[in-house]
Amino acid sequence: MNIPWHIYRSFAQQHFPDVLKPRAKDSHKGTHGTVGIIGGNVGMSGSVIMAAKAALKLGAGKVKIGFVQNSLPMPVLESQPEIMLYTAQQLLQQQDINAWLIGCGMGTDNNACHILQTLSEHQLHKPIVWDADALNLLAKYTKFHTLLNSNHIITPHPTEAARLLQQQTAEIQAQRTLAALNLYQQYHCISVLKGYQTLVQITDTQYYLNESGHAGLATAGSGDVLAGMMVSLLAQGMDCAQAACAAVWLHGVAAEILSLQQIGPIGMVATELIDAARQLRNQLLMTDN
């Protein structure tokens, strides 16, 4: 199994140079940012847990989950006790979050809607990744439209994009470049149209077409892991455009690495991407292979 680290490194150097920045020797956990992740309604706690693990292992200093539930579904995350657990209402009171992710497994009930409104109104100038049910609420209620800005990233899959643009999924897929541009122009933020060859619309005239990854990524929770990686890079100080593109690329390359180890494409699961992405990030920092 030969993993072409040098090819990955030179691509990253050219397109996402911040991914290759080593940690400062005198850095501490505060330097690497605090991530806040809101979502995980009853029965969907797994989605925010996957996102949180991805955020932590991609290098964020601290990761906090706010479950959209009346009480915590578990007192501690046995498999990752480093992650701090709150209800969404408690997490929204915290002032130390550098970047937010909202929507994974969040549901679209009144409580979820209220939480999205509170976050987007009060944390307007912090980076926010809007994923999954945050996008479904965005599509449903026009009141959210004015709350998006250039600090924000939306990450729809084709059906979420169809809801946002009031089209059919087939229409989105037939004209993906146009759909990504429409998302950017209608929602005024970086727009990541997921699926085979994910498109990231960065400005009116600039987009990134991702070619890493494969169909093994079409598995439950893979988008949650991507969103966790993206918010981690944001919390570590990367700008929105680079964080969006770099996360999409790293997520795809993590899948390629797993396939080279015969852990995919078939049967590869979302959580397996996380350690592969961590290995990749560290390999990119090395210069001797």
Ligand SMILES: NC(=O)C1=CN([C@@H]2O[C@H](COP(=O)(O)OP(=O)(O)OC[C@H]3O[C@@H](n4cnc5c(N)ncnc54)[C@H](OP(=O)(O)O)[C@@H]3O)[C@@H](O)[C@H]2O)[C@@H](O)CC1
């Ligand atoms: N462990 C957990 O807790 C998990 C929780 N999760 C949470 O579940 C919630 C519901 O999310 P969701 O995405 O499953 O439902 P929804 O928005 O109705 O879209 C589904 C439809 O979209 C389509 N579609 C998707 N991709 C496409 C593509 N590339 N190309 C084309 N079409 C594509 C596809 O349509 P089809 O082709 O089947 O007609 C499919 O039926 C959400 O909160 C999420 O975070 C999940 O993250 C999983 C792990």
Ligand SMILES: Nc1ncnc2c1ncn2[C@@H]1O[C@H](COP(=O)(O)OP(=O)(O)O)[C@@H](O)[C@H]1O
């Ligand atoms: N055929 C494919 N080739 C490459 N990437 C894919 C393919 N199908 C899905 N993906 C990627 O997998 C992820 C799926 O995310 P999403 O649909 O939100 O799933 P979930 O909600 O289960 O987490 C996205 O990053 C998407 O780009």
